[in-house]
Amino acid sequence: MYLDTIWHWPPMWPTLFCCISLLSSFVLLFSTWGKAIYSTTAPKPQSTDSTHEDDYPPVEPLPDFDWKTTEPIKIRPFNPKYNLTMSIQQTTVNELIEMDKNYLDRIMLRRKLMAEFPNTVLASEDSVKPAVDELYTWLVGTYLPTRYPRMFEVRPSAGGISPVLRNLITGEDLSMSPGETPRETLKTLGGLVDDDFLFLLPSEDGDSFTLKGFVTCFPNGFNTSKKLNMKLRDIHKPVPSYKEKLEKSMDRYFAKLKPGRFVKRANPVPLLSMTHADMQKARVRVERQFLHRLPRSKAIVFSFKTLLYTLPEIKEEGLGDALADAIDGLNDGNAPGFHFYKRAAVWGASAKAYLQS
Template sequence: MSYMPSSLELVGWPAWSTLFWFSLASGVLILVKRSSGHQKGAFQESNVHAEPTAYPPVEPLPDFEWQTKEPLKLRPFKPKYNLTMAIEEATVSELIEMDKNYADRIALRKALMTDHPETVLGAEQCVAAAVNEFYSWMVETYLPTRFPRMFRLSPPFKPSILHNLVTNEKLPLRAVGHPIETLRVLGGLVDEDVLFLLPSDDGDGYTLKGFVTCFPNGFNTKEKLNVKLRDIHKPVPKYKEKLEKSMDRYFDKLKVGKFMKRANWTITTTPNLAFFQGTHLYEGDTVSQEEVNVENARFRCERQVVHRLPQSRAIILTIKTYLYTLSEIKGEGLGESLAQAIDGLREGNVPAFHFYKRAAIWGESAKAYLRN
């Protein structure tokens, strides 16, 4: 049974993009030529194929100023949408992004965890080792190394806490208690939603066992807890036919030290970050076109990065959500390109995606504005 926090406690994917190849030199081959000549090829590589047992090093950003850093501009739309595994390379240093929205986003995340804990937080006890591993690395290594002007270990020698210089919070370096409490702290520390997948009990695929998802795009993550990855994606048109086997196979083969990222997109008719339902349509739903208020509408992108933990070997999916006004897209001269991409949702290998993304409701109105 899942842990349910008390009221006093506070604290969508088809197409991936980038693999980080992390390799370790594991030995030196010494060729010794013997006069007898009868012991050729007596030397072998040592542990060349062994997986690393720790994360690769993180690149520091010693002069990074979050207050002036603009959010990433993601523009992943194409003239024709095809449901594929579009994978790009990523590095460990790309795992967490910071920008000038950090303080406001963290405040919103904490409010959502207070108001909707049963929806945005969930964990089974079996995921504790993975959650603790990720948390400890994040607070002890990643954040203070990558963003030293935002996070500082204290005291300098034999540190025991992470000082968040933005919020003035001080966090322990070791997680304690139920994993849901650790996820609560993570949810108020980084502007990424985090999902933990463990091998399924029957050995077939991966199952969601823990999450903090403050900004879901049209679903209640709590309903996905203890559900296999393939079953989570059942509502996605043609996922079973196009991606299920390749996704399961890829997750099985994902090596420690490799990171891959992807970005998806849609248009929402409100500027909200958190949608617990209502951003997708399914077979049998009846709809009618709506006039989109372009001041409220947003081009919404999720930047997703997946990797495997070195010790517990759990798979981690991090998701950062970006919102852009349609006027911003249009101002970049990309209005026509996005309008074509809206039509392209029904011109690729899964035409049902046009309906699934609710383009049947907002599509015509959005295109008219983008092309005007």
């Protein structure tokens, strides 16, 4: 799925974006082992009016998962010829949220961005509240404490009246219930997991899907706030060849996607996060994208985790030529406009010279 238009963050954004890789090298000093109060294996999910465990596929626990020693996943979607396709793969609910050693640094960065640019990275319409509440309730009540019991656990609140989700990494307690407004809930969600979320509801006229809420701290060259209340096809108008190659198939796929089915893709377009010639500081950006439909509200949730890789890292893996070919490949395939759209004319020559040196 492509949600791209040409847009630039405020002046301080490139600095913050590059800080991600620097922050990840700091030693993460605190982590607490917790034992869920309801079970010795996985916390008992909390029943609410908006969601029940049986609405979702079962989540496989990772009882020995150590986030501090887990490297970020490596995705290398380098193709010598770029073709605009959906390129989706079937997957399971277990892959929806990936954790790694950068978790704490990224969460702190996300919270900083939400505080400094709240009207850019957060937005919602009242109509999206059932969908946002549904996802939040399931994530905090079932998914996170089940999948990652060494990071999150359900425990009694300080007053003992109702349970809370304890974030064992930050030491914070979160309400199991969503906030009064969808924006409030999205802000909490955005500071809890290192994924961006966009909620699309069926359009009122029955034609396509419309973006009604989001928390996006790391969008790829576009201002999500300008996309609110736009249909899927209108969001993608600036994307080269989208109307000819993907518009109809995307609308059909969204309409037919059933609850309980999870699909993923990697954004296969190489993009450097810097436009200057310092290749040591440049990053290759890859998005790990997920799509699924919520079982109760029937909303479509598009989520993505942003991964950054250094060019020296790519070269050390012996993939310098492959990435250089992929940069040239933006001119080939069924959507040659992507070479200009991704500004490869600005950074492509420098990147290729370094990768092939």
